[in-house]
Amino acid sequence: MRIGLAGVGRIGAFHARTLVGLDFVDELVVTDTNVEAARALAEEFGIEVAADSEALLASGVDGFVIATATPGHAPLLWQGIAAGVPTFCEKPVAATLEETIALTGLVAATGVPVHVGFQRRFDAGYQRARRAVESGELGFIHTIRANTHDQSPPHASYIPTSGGIFRDCNVHDFDILRFVTGQEVTSVYATGANKGADFFSGAGDVDTGAALLTLDDGTMVLVSSTRYNGAGHDVRMEVFGEKGTIAVGLDHSLAMGSAEEGVDFPRGPRKWSFMERFLPAYQAELTAFADVARGKRPSPCTVRDALEAFRVAEACELSRVERRPVALSEIKGV
Structure with a gap:
């Protein structure tokens, strides 16, 4: 070709x-x-x-x-x-x-x-999580945690055209959430903060974000993102069900240390960028x-799929700015 x-x-x-x-x-x-x-x-x-x-x-x-x-x-x-x-x-x-x-x-x-x-739709871990949900292996799903934590910020020139942390980083979480669960988001409540470089606030953005999403079957989803995760690149999803729990990204490359004595998990090596983390998926x-x-x-992964993930990101940004819950019905679609 x-x-x-x-x-x-x-x-x-x-x-x-x-x-x-x-x-x-x-x-x-x-x-x-x-x-x-x-x-x-x-x-x-x-x-x-x-x-x-x-x-x-x-x-x-x-x-x-x-x-x-x-x-x-x-x-x-x-x-x-x-x-x-x-x-x-x-x-x-x-x-x-x-x-x-x-x-x-x-x-x-x-x-x-x-x-x-x-x-992420092509990552083996997320595909395994999808099968676990579809098959009923976990029973009913009640809670999901999803995070996108970058090891270090992009160049300052990138931020003004990035669309903001929810559209740029967490939009991946919003898409893979739909992929894994087969459900749609009905409402969001989002917030964010800046403790890092001034260029984030200068562009009207935040360097750390968090959101609580509700799916149409009542599942609660906790989403987080940051541009400052010095321990390494950390992208995970934890799916909590009635009969079991499964985690994506929970291996020895996990960018986290244990506070428990005698625990040698994770042993490394860690991943330092999304390109390294998702090379097989790419x-x-x-x-x-x-x-x-x-x-x-x-x-x-169609343009319609991209639109639905973008609508969730749009709702999160509106929620962050206006400091209120936002229903997805407020965000225009097709």
């Missing part, structure tokens, strides 16, 4: 390294507004460079991968759909709710396959995208 990749920044370069190592990729062509960065990556891997996204899409690609900064996602997704090319887009598909709704309608009207990059999701592009399977 000939795959086109737009964006060679941190996640784009990571995807490029993944793609060139996958058997189904015969040719990879990249483009970026930073021409020198695109050329350097192309030279490193012996791949092609396109002058811009229009030239890339016109070069006969079988699939289009969007990994630019968030403001570029929606315009490039429109281009990919208009060209009729199966497209993979990193989350979020757009920076605003209105744009996301518009893209949901466009995909439905055109039928062009679009796969959104929520890689490989699996891009392999799945190849099947989507070849018509072998429907999208495993």
